[in-house]
Amino acid sequence: MEDLVQFLRDRLAEDEYEAMVAVQRAPGPWRGTSLDEAPAEGGGLVDANDDGIALVHDRYLRLYMARRDPARDLREVRARQRIVERCAHWDRVVATNSVDALSDFEKGERTAWLHACFALALPYAGHPAYREEWREESRP
Structure with missing residues (x-):
């Protein structure tokens, strides 16, 4: 063991x-647009300071990254x-x-x-x- x-x-x-x-x-918490609000394309991932961290086009990937x-x-x-x-x-x-x-x-x-x-x-x-x-x- x-x-x-x-x-x-x-x-x-x-x-x-x-x-x-x-x-x-990039101090958190990170957040991404919810699936209900997310456009099919565009959008980004931001941290608590509202600084853009990444431009992520795929909304599912954006939500996953925000949860991580x-x-x-x-x-x-x-x-x-x-x-x-x-x-x-x-x-x-x-x-x-x-x-x-x-x-x-x-x-x-x-x-x-x-x-x-x-x-x-x-x-x-x-x-x-x-x-x-x-x-x-x-x-x-």
């Missing part, structure tokens, strides 16, 4: 860096980091004790956090450091 935890820490650090750079360059506000991405990274740290906690517990020394409740909690980390790793499956054995369907 240690390798999975480190892999996730590294990926989340990259995500955090990219989101922080975007926040510095970098401040939201930072909050998402922080939430995922908390999950990864719970996995790291159980990694440390098992490193100092035998899994057999854990209560049934602790074993279940450890397993649940481990499965959460496997799920968090899935979006990074295309990364060269991703391991196929982390895929839920590849494990018994």
Whole structure:
């Protein structure tokens, strides 16, 4: 599990860096025209200062980009980091004790956090450091 935890820490650090750079360059929240109001063509993406960030012609893409506000991405990274740290906690517990020394409740909690980390790793499956054995369907 240690390798999975480190892999996730590294990926989340990259995500955090990219989101922080975007926040510095265009502080959010970002907003785009709603689908009801959006013309079929034209329109843009703006930040909280009403500065134009990008001219995006496709209205669905504009809404998607507005929802991917970098401040939201930072909050998402922080939430995922908390999950990864719970996995790291159980990694440390098992490193100092035998899994057999854990209560049934602790074993279940450890397993649940481990499965959460496997799920968090899935979006990074295309990364060269991703391991196929982390895929839920590849494990018994």
